[in-house]
Amino acid sequence: MKTALICGVSGQDGAYLADLLLKKGYSVCGTSRDAQMSSFRNLSSLGIREKIKLESMSLTDFRSVLQILTKIQPDEVYNLAGQSSVGLSFEQPVETLESMAIGTLNLLEAIRFTKAKIKLYNASSSECFGDTKGLPADENTPFHPRSPYAVAKATAFWEVANYREAYGLFACSGILFNHESPLRPERFVTQKIIKAAINIAAGKQQKLYLGDISIQRDWGWAAEYVEAMYLMLQQQEPDDYVIATGETYSLEKFVEVAFSCVGLNWQNYVESDSNLLRPTDIAVGRGNPTKAEQKLGWKAQYKMPDVVRMMVVRNEKVIT
Known part of the structure; x- marks a missing residue:
């Protein structure tokens, strides 16, 4: 049985991903900054709260991250945590940057430090591309972030790329376009x-x-997009993918x-x-998901x- 650690399990994507991994036979642990106080309403709405081990972890605290990785010993880590609103990021730019950039760096450094054979998925965003003048963005489109949220996501993306290239970590980013559900x-x-x-x-x-x-x-269905996250960590080699409907x-x-x-x-x-x-x-x-379709076999329905x-x-x- 594989063990997955989902950082940010209380959010929309975290809940759908937890449900998917449970159905695939995983042991799932989810983290929140304060697991005792969090409602985990989305997990309850999917009927899976009691099936998930819940832990408190602060991604901006390296010691906290290291403790949880050592305790849970996951095979896969899904980093979905951080301030998730573009609009709110204009009001809370420091919190937004720290929650994503420092949080992602702490995960990468903890995996490198422990030498654990952990595969890491990082949630990136189409917001990193900025305005592409109507052209569909793919994995080779340059970033031009236009919000504090996008700046933070772009920073985390390059941290992941750097650790993958410098230290050989199995770390990848999913550049997801907008995806919605009733859990928003x-x-x-x-x-x-x-x-x-x-x-x-x-x-x-x-x-x-x-x-x-x-x-x-480019709007998609969130429950489908988490399948792409899972597929990225099942590949032989780590890579980054644009996930969109097209x-x-x-x-x-x-x-x-x-x-x-x-x-x-x-x-x-x-x-x-x-x-x-x-x-x-x-x-x-506008997204171009051709690579995900060709390499992952994933296509939005x-x-x-x-x-x-x-x-x-x-x-x-x-x-x-």
Whole structure:
């Protein structure tokens, strides 16, 4: 039986990944900064909380990281932790950088220090690419981060690449484009839209306020994207991969699909709020997942309209 350590198990991706690995026969340990106080709501919603060993670990504390790696002795480590909101990173740039850059470095250094045969997956982000002028980004596209979040993710990406090349660690990064699910917190605009549409249809809300709805993104289904994470660590050689659907839609289209799912015309309920605009944003996010399909055998089955419909259905069950 393999043992997997998931840093950031309480988040959307951590919960889906834990569920996937349990089904594959893994012993799964998940960490949080304070496991005794964390609710682990996402694990409970998937019915797997009692199947996972939960430990407290601070990724920014090297001693804490070293202790957990020594105690758990994992075969695979999935680094999904860190401040996860692009918008919040403008308000908390130091916390964002430290949680990702120092956290990832501590994991790499602890693995190097212990000489353990651990395979490491690092969660990178399409935000690292910045604005590619509408061109699809692949593994060779230069980084041009446009937010503190993206800067932090880019830093962690190059740390992983450096340790892989300098010390021969099996360490790789998944450069994931946007991926959604009902497990997203409401501070993410996609979940905000879904819940607003359902609440407005039920007469519980009057309006939905959004920033720039002309932006375009490549949206996928989170439960599928964690399969790509797993596949990366099953390869003979470590490498980095772009994970995306290859299809891009505007936020306006996302809103339209969400409201149509509940029988409403979005234009009657959505208003613009300039306070929700970011200092800098990416006009178009578009991914090229060809390498993942060719080398991992992974291809997204669900595109944005499918994702929206699934989110509406599952959120309706929760809300009602």
